[in-house]
Amino acid sequence: MIRLPLVLLLSAALFSTGVYGVLARRNAVLVLMSIELMLNAVNINLVAFAQLLRDISGQVFALFVIAVAAAEVGIGLAIVILIYRNRETINVDEVNLLKW
């Protein structure tokens, strides 16, 4: 018997920590890690409401989110490695080739 607001507060705390990481970090890999924290917060919310509503669809959605996150990390790290190979840096504020 767990109170629903406790779970939702945990997920809100994880999400805002991820937002801070995305905004404050320069290293692209650390930005990707912060995005994973935010996706985890969303998954916790999905599972909490799935259990509250007694509907397993929420858990299936969380599974899909995990699969999409895995694909995103794979492509993201490939791009990061490609940037590192070309620019010798992965600081997101130094990658400004498309900036006018």
Next chain:
Amino acid sequence: MTGAEWAFVVIGVAGVIGAIRVVTARNVVHAALYLVISLSSAAGVYLLLGAEFLAWVQILIYVGAIVILFLFGLMLTKAPIGREALDNQRRGVALGVAAAILTGLAYLLLGAFEWDAPRLEPSGGATSEVGASIFARFVLPFEVVSFLLLAALIGAIVLARKDDRP
């Protein structure tokens, strides 16, 4: 507070501390290892809520695969150590935005749900139920996800491969 609730609070606090260390650590490898704590605590939360299959998927995919992928990414890209090298100069703005989001979400949540009324019982999360739901109601999304994974696989190989042609 029941026993399950105390266990939830302990796991949740460990997860939040791990998450905060992920975004403040001065060493990128330490950040990846703190990410393991945070993701494992999410798996613990799933177990407490009764979503067994999801908890083990979380351990397998996130802790087993994604963190290892992050460690490979960190090893292939030389990252400096130290706060100034890893964080940008707008930390204060970022902290303000994050605190605003947290207080806004907490205000909305505590306003929308009564503290005592909705209680979560561990129920329904066994592998058989999840599988039945996927293959009864979510067959098309399942196929789309497998196609997406295939596309990501090919894309990652094409992107990261060294191109030796002139």
